[in-house]
Amino acid sequence: MSVKPSVGQPVSRLEGRQKVTGTAKYAAEYNVPGLLYGYVVSSTIPKGKILNIDISGAKALEGVVEVLTHQNRPKLAWFDLQYADMDAPPGTVFKPLHDDEIKFNGQPIALVVATDFETARYAATLIKVDYQQEGFETCINNSLHKARDAKKGLATVLKPPPPKPEGDFKKAYEAAPFKVDTEYRHSPEHHNPIELFATTTVFEGEGKLTIYDKTQGTINNQVFIANVFGLQYKNVRVLAPFVGGAFGSGLRPQYQLFLSVMAALHLKRNVRVTLDRQQMFSLGHRPQNIQRLKFAANESGQLTAMQHSAFVETSSYEDYTEVISSWSHRLYPSKNTLFEYKVVPLDLSTPIDMRAPGGSTAMHAIECTMDQLAYKLNVDPLELRLRNYAEIDPSTKKPFTSKALRECYQQAAERFGWNKRNPQPASMPRGNKLVGYGMATGVWDAYQFPSRVEAMITAEGKLVVNNAVTDIGTGTFTVMTQIAADEFGLSIEDVTFNYGDSKKPFSMFQGGSSMTSSTGVAIVIAAKALKEKMLKKAKGIKGSPLAAASEKEVVFANGRISLRSDPSVFISFEAIVAANKGQAIKTTNMGKPHALKLRKYSKMTHSASFVEVEVDKELKIITVTRAVTAVAAGKIINPKTARSQISGSMIWGISKALHEESIVDETLGKYVNPNLGEYHIPTHADVNQLEVIFADEKDELINELGVKGVGEIGLVAMPAAIANAVFHATGKRITKLPIHFDELLE
Numbered sequence: 001m002s003v004k005p006s007v008g009q010p011v012s013r014l015e016g017r018q019k020v021t022g023t024a025k026y027a028a029e030y031n032v033p034g035l036l037y038g039y040v041v042s043s044t045i046p047k048g049k050i051l052n053i054d055i056s057g058a059k060a061l062e063g064v065v066e067v068l069t070h071q072n073r074p075k076l077a078w079f080d081l082q083y084a085d086m087d088a089p090p091g092t093v094f095k096p097l098h099d100d101e102i103k104f105n106g107q108p109i110a111l112v113v114a115t116d117f118e119t120a121r122y123a124a125t126l127i128k129v130d131y132q133q134e135g136f137e138t139c140i141n142n143s144l145h146k147a148r149d150a151k152k153g154l155a156t157v158l159k160p161p162p163p164k165p166e167g168d169f170k171k172a173y174e175a176a177p178f179k180v181d182t183e184y185r186h187s188p189e190h191h192n193p194i195e196l197f198a199t200t201t202v203f204e205g206e207g208k209l210t211i212y213d214k215t216q217g218t219i220n221n222q223v224f225i226a227n228v229f230g231l232q233y234k235n236v237r238v239l240a241p242f243v244g245g246a247f248g249s250g251l252r253p254q255y256q257l258f259l260s261v262m263a264a265l266h267l268k269r270n271v272r273v274t275l276d277r278q279q280m281f282s283l284g285h286r287p288q289n290i291q292r293l294k295f296a297a298n299e300s301g302q303l304t305a306m307q308h309s310a311f312v313e314t315s316s317y318e319d320y321t322e323v324i325s326s327w328s329h330r331l332y333p334s335k336n337t338l339f340e341y342k343v344v345p346l347d348l349s350t351p352i353d354m355r356a357p358g359g360s361t362a363m364h365a366i367e368c369t370m371d372q373l374a375y376k377l378n379v380d381p382l383e384l385r386l387r388n389y390a391e392i393d394p395s396t397k398k399p400f401t402s403k404a405l406r407e408c409y410q411q412a413a414e415r416f417g418w419n420k421r422n423p424q425p426a427s428m429p430r431g432n433k434l435v436g437y438g439m440a441t442g443v444w445d446a447y448q449f450p451s452r453v454e455a456m457i458t459a460e461g462k463l464v465v466n467n468a469v470t471d472i473g474t475g476t477f478t479v480m481t482q483i484a485a486d487e488f489g490l491s492i493e494d495v496t497f498n499y500g501d502s503k504k505p506f507s508m509f510q511g512g513s514s515m516t517s518s519t520g521v522a523i524v525i526a527a528k529a530l531k532e533k534m535l536k537k538a539k540g541i542k543g544s545p546l547a548a549a550s551e552k553e554v555v556f557a558n559g560r561i562s563l564r565s566d567p568s569v570f571i572s573f574e575a576i577v578a579a580n581k582g583q584a585i586k587t588t589n590m591g592k593p594h595a596l597k598l599r600k601y602s603k604m605t606h607s608a609s610f611v612e613v614e615v616d617k618e619l620k621i622i623t624v625t626r627a628v629t630a631v632a633a634g635k636i637i638n639p640k641t642a643r644s645q646i647s648g649s650m651i652w653g654i655s656k657a658l659h660e661e662s663i664v665d666e667t668l669g670k671y672v673n674p675n676l677g678e679y680h681i682p683t684h685a686d687v688n689q690l691e692v693i694f695a696d697e698k699d700e701l702i703n704e705l706g707v708k709g710v711g712e713i714g715l716v717a718m719p720a721a722i723a724n725a726v727f728h729a730t731g732k733r734i735t736k737l738p739i740h741f742d743e744l745l746e
């Protein structure tokens with residue numbers, strides 16, 4: 001009996017049982033001996049100085065071991081360095097407990113360490129702080145005069161500034177018969193994964209630490225901690241085997257990690273620091289922004305001029321950027337373009353990537369503007385997209401490695417029943433509701449990062465694969481196991497994938513929808529090398545039946561190497577390892593993008609979302625009743641986990657369009673809804689019928705696996721599709737997200 005290939009099968013998450021039964025341990029669940037508990041004291045002003053911080057009351061409390069502030073913290077070389085992390089934007093990284101300066105409300109200003117969490121938390125309330133408050137600004141509207149270009153830095157590689165203007169935008173726009181001049185706005189959104197940010201630092205002896213951390217990147221945080229605290233890389237081990245959601249919030253080392261390590265080294269004890277839900281609102285967010293767009297078309301509906309200018313919040317100390325104003329020209333051809341991106345510094349913490357950062361923000365504005373243009377032209381919105389369909393990437397004039405967007409449009413439109421749409425707004429009643437249909441396009445980068453994989457066949461003839469990558473809930477563990485199993489013709493039960501550990505070979509943080517291409521490809525490369533090594537060993541065995549066999553003449557399957565022409569001639573993996581004196585046979589290899597070859601191509605994923613909303617005629621309450629998203633992302637390794645990625649991000653699209661919003665009180669300079677009672681996310685009642693289609697997209701150029709990544713693309717088209725559906729239902733164009741039902745009331 002031959003083992004069936006696993007790739008393409010809807011394999012359930014291998015760690016699912018551990019997660020639902022509670023045996024999967026998260027960063028705050030490692031109960032190491034003599035554990036101390038840290039609680040963070042947060043600033044209550046947005047900007048100014050700490051004049052005095054009185055810790056005596058807290059220190060006197062029984063059970064309190066230490067209180068660290070900027071006045072008594074240990075000296076660190078790092079406080080004089082500029083070093084940050086792999087995801088740090090240009091600027092000066094925020095250093096907790098560095099000095100008396102306050103840069104944002106909720107900034108950590110002290111750490112109480114006690115023998116139990118409740119004592120630490122109570123002691124924190126006994127700390128008295130005198131501030132000298134300074135003038136501040138937390139509203140993007142009031143700060144637009146400060147808009148400027150972002151500083152350039154390492155992050156610019158992944159987030160390049162928009163392309164230079166082409167043609168003569170002004171002239172073309174003025175001359176065009178059809179045009180739309182619009183402005184879109186977004187409120188900030190905060191990361192609210194179920195798992196709170198937490199770090200358990202185990203003090204293993206002088207200069208040696210084992211750290212259980214909530215992070216998307218074990219090696220990123222290992223390097224960060226080693227550099228900051230002047231430790232040897234090999235003595236810092238960061239583990240994150242299970243991560244309860246992250247979506248970008250764990251791309252950078254967060255301050256609880258720093259504080260936990262600082263306290264552990266200072267006290268030579270094991271220390272855990274857990275943030276509470278309110279403190280999660282100081283860790284980074286999707287930035288508030290204003291986007292101005294001017295699109296013009298000729299009589300046949302072809303775009304002749306496009307302008308997209310983005311004004312996006314950053315902090316006073318770092319220049320966080322996203323890719324926003326570059327997307328329309330990666331999707332639609334236009335001879336005359338003008339794209340701008342300006343940062344607007346505010347006295348809030350630095351924004352951070354949040355699922356499809358920039359893409360979801362931009363495509364809401366772009367695809368709503370396209371909807372407006374469709375109405376101006378009196379053309380069906382889908383038809384307008386098809387009239388502007390780019391066969392090559394208009395922004396680079398390069399061909400795509402593959403692009404099945406047309407198939408996405410067709411399949412999703414058909415499944416949805418788009419042809420039943422009456423284009424007239426407010427023309428489709430259903431009882432006391434108005435029904436609206438909206439559609440939008442999604443586009444996202446297909447990234448691949450270098451990744452290193454160790455692969456070995458053990459004495460038992462099983463496959464072990466090691467890589468430092470995390471699985472933040474995406475299905476990475478399962479998908480990597482499937483890829484590895486198929487390379488050797490083994491069943492997934494015979495494969496162990498070890499991950500989430502900085503001691504394993506290099507992986508970037510899990511981000512940018514790039515893990516299947518990065519670590520997946522590295523597995524393929526390592527497997528190839530290991531198979532060569534195995535065959536060589538097999539051929540060297542005395543009297544080997546494979547002595548004369550070439551690579552092409554053998555197959556690896558069912559725990560054996562056998563002759564393709566005669567499977568009864570074989571050597572088992574166990575026999576090969578036995579002949580190697582019982583020592584596992586292993587290789588370590590690097591997978592990396594074919595940068596040179598791919599320079600001639602544009603690499604992107606695409607999607608199309610079609611949404612039906614119902615809007616209550618009197619109350620104007622909006623319900624997304626059904627949605628279909630079709631995705632073109634190359635080969636799908638696991639249709640079950642991939643579908644979960646898309647439907648999960650479709651729900652986020654509903655959330656972004658209708659629910660999520662951090663409200664800044666401009667007079668206090670703080671978020672006033674930092675809790676899950678007032679920061680709204682969708683519940684089951686908000687999520688109805690969601691359908692996911694994967695368009696058949698063969699990509700032989702992109703990488704060895706033909707995969708592009710599905711972590712973010714499902715979110716990109718949804719907000720615009722929903723906003724367009726709300727317009728179709730009501731005739732009212734709401735240009736700010738999230739859309740509040742009361743904005744629809746007359």
Ligand code: MOS
Pocket residue numbers: 216246247248249251353354355356357510511512513
């Ligand atoms: Mo994601 S925003 O690439 O973690």
